Amino acid sequence: MKNILLLEDSSRDSDWEKPALEKLGYNVFLVNNIEKAKSTLSGYKDIVVAILDFHLAGQEISLPLCEHIRTRYPAIKVIYLTAFEDHSTSLKIKAAGAHAVWHKKEFRVDLQENNGTVMLKNIDNLLGHESKSESPSVKFSHGKFEADLAAGVYKVKGKEIKLSGKEKKILNWFLRNPNRAFNANIYNNHYAEDDAMTSGSFKTHIKTLKQKLSSQLRFEVQMPVKDFGYFFRAEV
Numbered sequence: 001m002k003n004i005l006l007l008e009d010s011s012r013d014s015d016w017e018k019p020a021l022e023k024l025g026y027n028v029f030l031v032n033n034i035e036k037a038k039s040t041l042s043g044y045k046d047i048v049v050a051i052l053d054f055h056l057a058g059q060e061i062s063l064p065l066c067e068h069i070r071t072r073y074p075a076i077k078v079i080y081l082t083a084f085e086d087h088s089t090s091l092k093i094k095a096a097g098a099h100a101v102w103h104k105k106e107f108r109v110d111l112q113e114n115n116g117t118v119m120l121k122n123i124d125n126l127l128g129h130e131s132k133s134e135s136p137s138v139k140f141s142h143g144k145f146e147a148d149l150a151a152g153v154y155k156v157k158g159k160e161i162k163l164s165g166k167e168k169k170i171l172n173w174f175l176r177n178p179n180r181a182f183n184a185n186i187y188n189n190h191y192a193e194d195d196a197m198t199s200g201s202f203k204t205h206i207k208t209l210k211q212k213l214s215s216q217l218r219f220e221v222q223m224p225v226k227d228f229g230y231f232f233r234a235e236v
Helices: 011-023 034-043 063-072 087-095 104-114 117-126 165-176 184-190 199-214
Strands: 003-007 027-031 047-052 077-082 100-103 139-142 145-148 153-156 218-222 231-235
Touching: 003 011, 003 034, 011 027, 011 104, 027 034, 034 047, 034 063, 047 063, 063 077, 063 087, 077 087, 077 104, 077 117, 087 100, 087 184, 100 104, 100 117, 100 184, 104 117, 145 165, 165 184, 165 199, 184 199
Parallel strands: 003 027, 003 047, 047 077, 077 100
Antiparallel strands: 139 145, 145 153, 218 231
């Protein structure tokens, strides 16, 4: 059983976060401030993931702890679980060296709708335990639709479809990760900071991508839960 450090100063949130992570198969060390987190880290060398709340009591933020972990314990993966959704907060967190930023409401929806399977896969992926079904593939073929992801070429009935750089990244992610939710937050974690998007711009790119492909390929991007994520399904 893998050990996780959970920094959460809100008992209302930790009351559901800790049991949820334990249900996913992790041993959780719960702390409510930075000093306790540092003490726990020094006492347990086999912690593999640190999940940190961004905003703590007294207007304190936990970014110094992230920097401490990345410097002293570089093997530990740092994940932020936050209620903040603004882009500037995500940039600050990633600048401190965090591996991922997840929103609390997404975690709760995942628990309610999928029994936490999306969160579990995301943690496993960070730890380098991706399943064979999720391994990146270079080429994709579905009916009369063909894609060479490495070359960035997409064709329907042999005719190439012109896509923008971000549209290619979005489509590539869907093709490589079937049946997995995708949203602006995941996009920003997956790609470089200078290519980040807001939720609004992400939705615009989804809409444009659907328009470009709909005349030749039935391309459905579904959002089953508001603000949680899109799901891809292609049918010719």
